[in-house]
Amino acid sequence: MSASPNAAEQAALVHITFEGEPRVVREGQTVAAALLGDLHAGYSGIHPLAGDRRAPFCMMGTCFECLVEIDGEPNRQACLTLVREGMDIKRQHPDKEQER
Known part of the structure; x- marks a missing residue:
């Protein structure tokens, strides 16, 4: 007996937290893709207006607009990081960028 489409969809899902x-979300997608509905997921101090809220831009790892904190580790590029079960994601704060 074949699995229903709903069962297949359920098998491809993972549980994460964003800002608690x-x-x-779907397994296999990047953190940035999973959070695209949450505008301004990251903060970037690279720009003249340090602390200005930013969202993913290039989606290929060159612009650093998507920096987030993942499982307590700051300065992770959301566009290059795949979601995994239990991942804890928080917005990047400007003071954390100084640790880069």
């Missing part, structure tokens, strides 16, 4: 809120 639980989320269910």
Whole structure:
């Protein structure tokens, strides 16, 4: 007996938290793709207006607009990081960028 489409979709989901809120997202996508609905996911101090809220831009790892904190580690590029079960993601704060 074949699995229903709903069962196949459920098998490809992972549970993450973003800013303390639980989320269910598709396995295999990047953190940036999973958070695109949350505008201004990251902060970037690279720009003249340090602390200005930014969102993913290039989606290929060259612009650093998508920096987030993942599992307590700052300065992770959301566009280059695949989601995994239990991942805890927080917005990047300007003071954390100084640790780069």
